[in-house]
Amino acid sequence: MKSFKYVDYLWDQDRAAQLENNQVDLFLYRSNILGADLRITNYGGGNTSCKTIEVDPLTNEEVEIMWVKGSGGDIGTLKRSGIAGLYTKRLRDLKNVYGGLNDEDRMVGLFNHCIYDLDSKAPSIDTPLHGLLPFAHIDHLHPDALIAVAAAEDSEKVTKEIWGDTMGWVPWQRPGFDLGLQLEKCLEDNPGIRGIVLGSHGLFTWGDTSYECYMNSLEVIEMASEYIEQKSNQKGSVFGGQKIESLPKVARLEKAAQIMPLLRGLCSSENRMIGHFSDNDVVMEFINSNDLERLAPMGTSCPDHFLRTKIQPLVLTLSKNEDLSDSNAILKKLTPAFEAYRKEYANYYNTCKKDNSPAIRDANPVIIIYPGVGMFSFAKNKQTTRVASEFYINAINVMRGAEAITSYTSLPRQEAFDIEYWLLEEAKLSRMPKELPLSRKVALVTGAGGGIGKAIADKLAAEGANVVLTDIAEDRLIEANATYKSDVATYAVCDVTSTASIKAAYEKAILEFGGVDIVVHSAGLAISKPLEETTDKDWNILQDILVKGQFNLAKQAVAILRKQNLGGDFISIASKNGLVSGPNNVAYGTAKAAQQHMARLLAAELGGDKIRVNTVNPDGVIVGSKIWEGDWAEGRAKAYGITVEELPAHYAKRNLLNEIIYPEDIANGVFSLVAILNKTTGNIVNVDGGMANAFVR
Incomplete structure (x- = not known):
C-alpha cells in the first residue's frame, strides 16, 4: 500500500488478483477506481485503455487489440458495454490516409473500419491518442492539479520544474487524430518519459501493467498537488483574498430557497431546467474573493469543463443581504442581467461561427454565482446540473492552482467555440435518447411513504420527473426513497397540518431541484362512523389533513409557481365519497x-397563471392502500354488512367494469392529467371502474 495525501489509493490487491487472467476486466476495474475520486477526473471526463493479444476471427492469427472507453462514457461507472475494441494496427494504418487538421471529422468515421469487437461502443475522438502510443495501459485524466499546471502561464516551463525530463508537454490542440500524432512525436523526442501534460487540457500516463499505470497516474498527480500546495503557501492569500463574508449557513439556504425559483424561471426562457445548489467551502472561497470579477469572465480551460458549464458563469450583483421578499422587485433586478448574458452569448456565437456551424443553442447561463450565498446550476436534468456544478468546482480548483503557480489562462474564445459547436459534438447530442414526457419537471407528492402516494411518485419518476416524497413517517420515506436511482428523488418529512412543515418540504424541493412543477395531495386518512359516533376529533383531523392541508399546500405552491412563471399542476386525490352519499361517512x-370543490375554485382563480388544478377520484383501492390497514376497512365492511375479507370482491363487483382498482391505476390518472390532458383544468377524473352514481355529468 502506498500513502497519498492528495488522491485516494483504492487498489484492492485481492480484487485485482481475481481479475488477473482477464486484462480487460482489470482495465475496467482500474478505470472505476480512478473515476471514484473526483480529484482525479470528474463524471464523463477522461478515458482509459488497455491493449491485449486476441485471436483474429478472420485469420486465426494473434493480433493486438486496443480496448478503450467509448464515446460519451464515464470511467467511474464504465462497464464492458461502454468500451470499444479496435485492431491497433488498423488504427495506426490510418496515418497513411490522414489528410491534416481539416480531415479530423472524416477520421472519426474511419475508426469504425478498425473495429474488432462487434459489440463495441462508438469510438470517441480520443481513440487515436491511445492507439498511436505503444503502451499496454494508458490513462487520460483531468485531475484538477494537472489542469492547473496545464492552464498556468508558462505551463511548459512549470512542467519541467515539477518533473524534470520525466514528463513531456504538448501545447493545446483540439482532440483528434492530429493530437494523437503530436503525442506520438513527443514520445519519440523524449524517450523514457512517464507521461505527457496536454496544455490547457489534462494528462496522459501509462504503464506495462494495469497496476503500474494506476500507480504512475497517482504519483504524477501527487507531485503536481504537492507543488501547488508549496506555491500556495508561499503566495499566502488565495484569489486575492476575501472581499465579502459568507452569510451563515442557515441564512444562505434561506436566501437560496427564496431566489432559486426566480432563477429557474429566467433560465427556462427557452427550455425548462432543473436546478442544483452548492455552497461548500471551495465555492464560497472563490465567489467571495477579490479575484472573482477578474477570473469568472475568463471562462474555463479544459474542454470537459466548459462543455458542461458554458464558457463562463453569470455573476449576480445582488447584495448578500438583499431583501428577497418582493419577488417582482427582485425579478426586475435580475432580468437585465440575464438579458445581457444571453446577448453576450449570442455575440460569442455570431463572432466565432462558421458556415457549417450548428444553430445557436440555449443562450441562458448554466452556472450562476451569488456572492455571499452560493452557486446555482441549471440544466436539463438533475444529473446534468449536478455534474455541471461539480465541473465548475473543478474549474475553481484549476484557477486556484494556476494562480498559485503563475497565473491562470483560459482557452481563446474561438478554440472554445470550435469544441462547443464541433459537428461531432452536435452528432453526439443528436444521438441522445428522446426525453421522457415529464423530463425537466419536479413533482412533490404528499403521503408518498406508501400506498397510492408512492404509486403516484413511482409513475411520475418513471415518466421522467424528479420527485419529492413527503409523509409524516420518516422510516417509510427512507424505505420509499431507496427504491429510486440517484438524482431522481429526495424526501422531506411533512405534516400537512403544519404550514411550517409544508414550507420546509417546498424548500427541500427547491434546494434539491430548483423549484416545483407538480403538486399531488395524496396524504390522507379515512374514518367511517355513524353520525352519533363521529367525534369532534374525527371531524377536525379529517378537515385538517384533507382540506386545510390541501389549502396550505396549494397556497405555498402557487407562490413558487408564480415566481417560476412556467405554469404548473396541482392534483387533489379525493374520493368517490365526495360525490356519492352513503351511510357512516359524514x-x-x-x-x-x-x-373537490376547492380544486374547482382554485382552477377558476389560477387559470391566468397557466396553473391547472384537477382532481382524481379513486374508489375501492383496497389492495396496497394505507387507509385500509386501520379501522376504515372494518367500518366500511360493517356499513355494507359483509366481512373485511369480502371487501375487495365487493368493491370490484359493484363497478360497471367489475375491476379491482389498484394504486397504480390512480397513478395513471394523475399522469394523464399532468402529461396528456394539458388543456384540462377544474376537472374530476374518476378512477373507480365505473360507478354510475359518481358520474360527474
Whole structure:
C-alpha cells in the first residue's frame, strides 16, 4: 500500500488478483477506481485503455487489440458495454490516409473500419491518442492539479520544474487524430518519459501493467498537488483574498430557497431546467474573493469543463443581504442581467461561427454565482446540473492552482467555440435518447411513504420527473426513497397540518431541484362512523389533513409557481365519497367534497397563471392502500354488512367494469392529467371502474 495525501489509493490487491487472467476486466476495474475520486477526473471526463493479444476471427492469427472507453462514457461507472475494441494496427494504418487538421471529422468515421469487437461502443475522438502510443495501459485524466499546471502561464516551463525530463508537454490542440500524432512525436523526442501534460487540457500516463499505470497516474498527480500546495503557501492569500463574508449557513439556504425559483424561471426562457445548489467551502472561497470579477469572465480551460458549464458563469450583483421578499422587485433586478448574458452569448456565437456551424443553442447561463450565498446550476436534468456544478468546482480548483503557480489562462474564445459547436459534438447530442414526457419537471407528492402516494411518485419518476416524497413517517420515506436511482428523488418529512412543515418540504424541493412543477395531495386518512359516533376529533383531523392541508399546500405552491412563471399542476386525490352519499361517512365524505370543490375554485382563480388544478377520484383501492390497514376497512365492511375479507370482491363487483382498482391505476390518472390532458383544468377524473352514481355529468 502506498500513502497519498492528495488522491485516494483504492487498489484492492485481492480484487485485482481475481481479475488477473482477464486484462480487460482489470482495465475496467482500474478505470472505476480512478473515476471514484473526483480529484482525479470528474463524471464523463477522461478515458482509459488497455491493449491485449486476441485471436483474429478472420485469420486465426494473434493480433493486438486496443480496448478503450467509448464515446460519451464515464470511467467511474464504465462497464464492458461502454468500451470499444479496435485492431491497433488498423488504427495506426490510418496515418497513411490522414489528410491534416481539416480531415479530423472524416477520421472519426474511419475508426469504425478498425473495429474488432462487434459489440463495441462508438469510438470517441480520443481513440487515436491511445492507439498511436505503444503502451499496454494508458490513462487520460483531468485531475484538477494537472489542469492547473496545464492552464498556468508558462505551463511548459512549470512542467519541467515539477518533473524534470520525466514528463513531456504538448501545447493545446483540439482532440483528434492530429493530437494523437503530436503525442506520438513527443514520445519519440523524449524517450523514457512517464507521461505527457496536454496544455490547457489534462494528462496522459501509462504503464506495462494495469497496476503500474494506476500507480504512475497517482504519483504524477501527487507531485503536481504537492507543488501547488508549496506555491500556495508561499503566495499566502488565495484569489486575492476575501472581499465579502459568507452569510451563515442557515441564512444562505434561506436566501437560496427564496431566489432559486426566480432563477429557474429566467433560465427556462427557452427550455425548462432543473436546478442544483452548492455552497461548500471551495465555492464560497472563490465567489467571495477579490479575484472573482477578474477570473469568472475568463471562462474555463479544459474542454470537459466548459462543455458542461458554458464558457463562463453569470455573476449576480445582488447584495448578500438583499431583501428577497418582493419577488417582482427582485425579478426586475435580475432580468437585465440575464438579458445581457444571453446577448453576450449570442455575440460569442455570431463572432466565432462558421458556415457549417450548428444553430445557436440555449443562450441562458448554466452556472450562476451569488456572492455571499452560493452557486446555482441549471440544466436539463438533475444529473446534468449536478455534474455541471461539480465541473465548475473543478474549474475553481484549476484557477486556484494556476494562480498559485503563475497565473491562470483560459482557452481563446474561438478554440472554445470550435469544441462547443464541433459537428461531432452536435452528432453526439443528436444521438441522445428522446426525453421522457415529464423530463425537466419536479413533482412533490404528499403521503408518498406508501400506498397510492408512492404509486403516484413511482409513475411520475418513471415518466421522467424528479420527485419529492413527503409523509409524516420518516422510516417509510427512507424505505420509499431507496427504491429510486440517484438524482431522481429526495424526501422531506411533512405534516400537512403544519404550514411550517409544508414550507420546509417546498424548500427541500427547491434546494434539491430548483423549484416545483407538480403538486399531488395524496396524504390522507379515512374514518367511517355513524353520525352519533363521529367525534369532534374525527371531524377536525379529517378537515385538517384533507382540506386545510390541501389549502396550505396549494397556497405555498402557487407562490413558487408564480415566481417560476412556467405554469404548473396541482392534483387533489379525493374520493368517490365526495360525490356519492352513503351511510357512516359524514366526516370523510364532507372533507372529500370540500377537496373537490376547492380544486374547482382554485382552477377558476389560477387559470391566468397557466396553473391547472384537477382532481382524481379513486374508489375501492383496497389492495396496497394505507387507509385500509386501520379501522376504515372494518367500518366500511360493517356499513355494507359483509366481512373485511369480502371487501375487495365487493368493491370490484359493484363497478360497471367489475375491476379491482389498484394504486397504480390512480397513478395513471394523475399522469394523464399532468402529461396528456394539458388543456384540462377544474376537472374530476374518476378512477373507480365505473360507478354510475359518481358520474360527474
